[in-house]
Amino acid sequence: MSAPANPFIKNLAANDRPTRDAALSSLQSYLSSRSSLTTAEHLQIWRGLFYSMYHCDRPRPQQALASSLASLISILPNAASSLKFQRAFWTTMCQQWDRIDVLRLDKYLLLVRRFVGAGMRWAVKEKVIDEWVKSVQDEGLAPLEVKEKKVPTGLRLHVLDVWVDEIEKLELVEDEEKVREMLLGPVETLAKDGFMKAWRNRAKETLADDRVKEWRGEPVGERKSTEDGDDGESEEEWGGCTN
Numbered sequence: 001m002s003a004p005a006n007p008f009i010k011n012l013a014a015n016d017r018p019t020r021d022a023a024l025s026s027l028q029s030y031l032s033s034r035s036s037l038t039t040a041e042h043l044q045i046w047r048g049l050f051y052s053m054y055h056c057d058r059p060r061p062q063q064a065l066a067s068s069l070a071s072l073i074s075i076l077p078n079a080a081s082s083l084k085f086q087r088a089f090w091t092t093m094c095q096q097w098d099r100i101d102v103l104r105l106d107k108y109l110l111l112v113r114r115f116v117g118a119g120m121r122w123a124v125k126e127k128v129i130d131e132w133v134k135s136v137q138d139e140g141l142a143p144l145e146v147k148e149k150k151v152p153t154g155l156r157l158h159v160l161d162v163w164v165d166e167i168e169k170l171e172l173v174e175d176e177e178k179v180r181e182m183l184l185g186p187v188e189t190l191a192k193d194g195f196m197k198a199w200r201n202r203a204k205e206t207l208a209d210d211r212v213k214e215w216r217g218e219p220v221g222e223r224k225s226t227e228d229g230d231d232g233e234s235e236e237e238w239g240g241c242t243n
Helices: 007-012 017-032 039-054 059-074 079-099 105-126 129-137 153-169 176-193 197-207 210-215
Strands: none
Touching: 007 017, 007 039, 017 039, 017 059, 039 059, 039 079, 039 105, 059 079, 059 105, 079 105, 079 129, 079 153, 105 129, 105 153, 129 176, 153 176, 153 197, 153 210, 176 197, 176 210
16 A cells, blocks of 8 residues: 655654654644645545554554544544544545455554544534434445445444444433434444345344343343344454554
8 A cells, every 4th residue: 555645644654653653743733723624635634644553563552543543533623623534534444444454454443443432422522423423324435324335344344343332431421321322323224224234233233232232221131133144243352463
């Protein structure tokens, strides 16, 4: 894969960590003061950030970088800018997912998990859950869109795998039941209307999680069977990437 050519973005994708760290610090200041960046500009930024993760070695730096990139969601000056930034992330991940080699996949799985969690926390804090939910299931390259075959199945299934985990981590102080149901809405839609059986089955498995049953006051202890066939395989826990 070739790195981006724009000098600022190129520094985000540099081979050496000090250059990448300095570029990320500059990006944080840049994003916090920009409310009118175009979709193309957000995509260009995420292309650089994608390669920043690509070149990051060893588990601890990878964990720190994944958290730092996810935290950028909250830096943008308004909700519209943040949603555009988040959509650019998902577009970039969809476009690049099948090009990620197996030795680097784990750190991108972690990045997606961190991004889902940060997105949920941001949406709850800013009281824009409806808008955020729409952004992750809207037409186009969104992770829980029901018909777009250009969204890689591996990425989609990983998002479903971490979805309930990240809802559980939310520190909800009001309207807990309502918030959880709103966040589970895209999974419900995918379970019902997903174009591929694998998507529907994994969405149904997500909804059959004991934690979801507890939230809904349903009996816990037995997994629901899916009408579409066998259960899918779950993703392994992220253990670090050293290459």
